[in-house]
Amino acid sequence: MxxxxxxxxxxxxxxxxxxxxxxxxxxxxxxxxxxxxxxxxxxxxxxxxxxxxxxxxxxxxxxxxxxxxxxxxxxxxxxxxxxxxxxxxxxxxxxxxxxxxxxxxxxxxxxxxxxxxxxxxxxxxxxxxxxxxxxxxxxxxxxxxxxxMNAKQRYLKLKERIPNIENLIPQYQIASYLNITPVQLSRIRSKLY
The missing domain is CATH 2.60.120.10 (Jelly Rolls)
Structure with missing residues (x-):
């Protein structure tokens, strides 16, 4: 604890x-x-x-x-x-x-x-x-x-700060924080993974 x-x-x-x-x-x-x-x-x-x-x-x-x-x-x-x-x-x-x-x-x-x-x-x-x-x-x-920074760089910086962010909050909220659409976030994630 x-x-x-x-x-x-x-x-x-x-x-x-x-x-x-x-x-x-x-x-x-x-x-x-x-x-x-x-x-x-x-x-x-x-x-x-x-x-x-x-x-x-x-x-x-x-x-x-x-x-x-x-x-x-x-x-x-x-x-x-x-x-x-x-x-x-x-x-x-x-x-x-x-x-x-x-x-x-x-x-x-x-x-x-x-x-x-x-x-x-x-x-x-x-x-x-x-x-x-x-x-x-x-x-x-x-x-x-x-x-x-471009959207991919902002995403990677966020992942560095909060590695398990996808397990904590919905994708649309991550996209909102990155100032991109959920579709753009999906594309970034698919290229990275």
Whole structure:
């Protein structure tokens, strides 16, 4: 059995070395939930008030186009933080839906309680600052990958990150993430395998 308390501590310390005392304060404001596949944690138009940390499962953030087409922005896997950051930071409705694709174990963290810790504890504030820097760098990397890689290269990069992705989520959701059609994904897979 995975000790998520330790795994999550290691993740957070990879951004900034937190003391156990401070980590325990963060852990105290987090609530572990078992969430079924297909659950929307944040919906388009909803103001987000929570940070999340996925410990088990796969979920996605997606945008709904006017024609009804869903475009998957991000796939989240263990162990990652996620949130509708723009919605939380600006107190505006989310442009994205965050939905579980498999059964998940997710920690929910009340954003206001987290901000309160940031205001009273420099370790938490430094961790948060480093994490936001990480998100900025990841965002640029994702833009470069989408702009410079072809569909096959994007698929191989996804397989490198999540080797068993085909066993976890439907093909159309993988195709949506890669910004290709399911038919294109089938062609790529048939050429590779």
């Amino acid at each position: 995975i000790d998520y308390y330790e795994v999550n501590y290691d993740l957070m310390c990879s951004f900034y070395p937190l003391s156990r005392k401070v980590y325990d304060k963060l852990f105290a404001i987090a609530e572990l939930k078992e969430i079924k596949a297909g659950t929307k944690l944040v919906s388009i138009g909803e103001v987000s008030r929570k940070l999340f940390l996925i410990n088990k499962g796969v979920l996605r953030s997606y945008l709904m186009m006017e024609n009804g087409k869903e475009i998957t922005k991000t796939l989240f896997t263990p162990i990652e933080f996620f949130a509708s950051f723009t919605s939380m930071l600006t107190n505006t409705p989310s442009e994205f839906t965050y939905e579980t694709l498999t059964d998940c174990h997710i920690y929910e963290i009340n954003y206001e309680a987290f901000v309160e810790l940031c205001n009273t504890n420099t370790e938490v504030l430094k961790f948060y600052s480093r994490y936001l820097e990480f998100l900025f760098i990841e965002g640029e990397s994702a833009f470069i990958a989408i702009s410079s």
